[in-house]
Amino acid sequence: MGTRIIICSNCGTLNKNNDYCEFCNTLISDRKKREIKADEVKQKQIKEVIQELENPNLAERLKKHPNILYKITGWLLYSVITVVSAIGAGLAWFIAMVAAG
Ligand SMILES: [Zn+2]
Structure with missing residues (x-):
């Protein structure tokens, strides 16, 4: 050195x-x-x-995948994204209601 x-x-x-x-x-x-x-x-x-x-498109792509494992992953991902966005929407609604008094 x-x-x-x-x-x-x-x-x-x-x-x-x-x-x-x-x-x-x-x-x-x-x-x-x-x-x-x-x-x-x-x-x-x-x-x-x-x-x-x-990217939600990934779930859509995986759901159409010929491999069953990918397909299951796609459906799981799809449910997770759906649940998360539902919670997000619910939370936004709740915050809006609280803010409105
Ligand atoms: Zn210098």
Whole structure:
């Protein structure tokens, strides 16, 4: 492990083994930048999966799936979504009634 000297692209300060500039706190480490980038990609993928799960069309697609296991999953998902939206609607109604006095 040698000493990494990185010149800050923002202020020109020489930094030794720092991820952030000593002087202006700019991120200067390429490794750290890659880590952050990889993290962002991971977060995006998680978000996409969540979106896919919350998408009611998924339940519809699964219900029509030829595989019985997928079909059952589709129906389960469909019931869960139906129940959750029913509770949500009920809650909204309740809050509206309370707010109305
Ligand atoms: Zn700097």
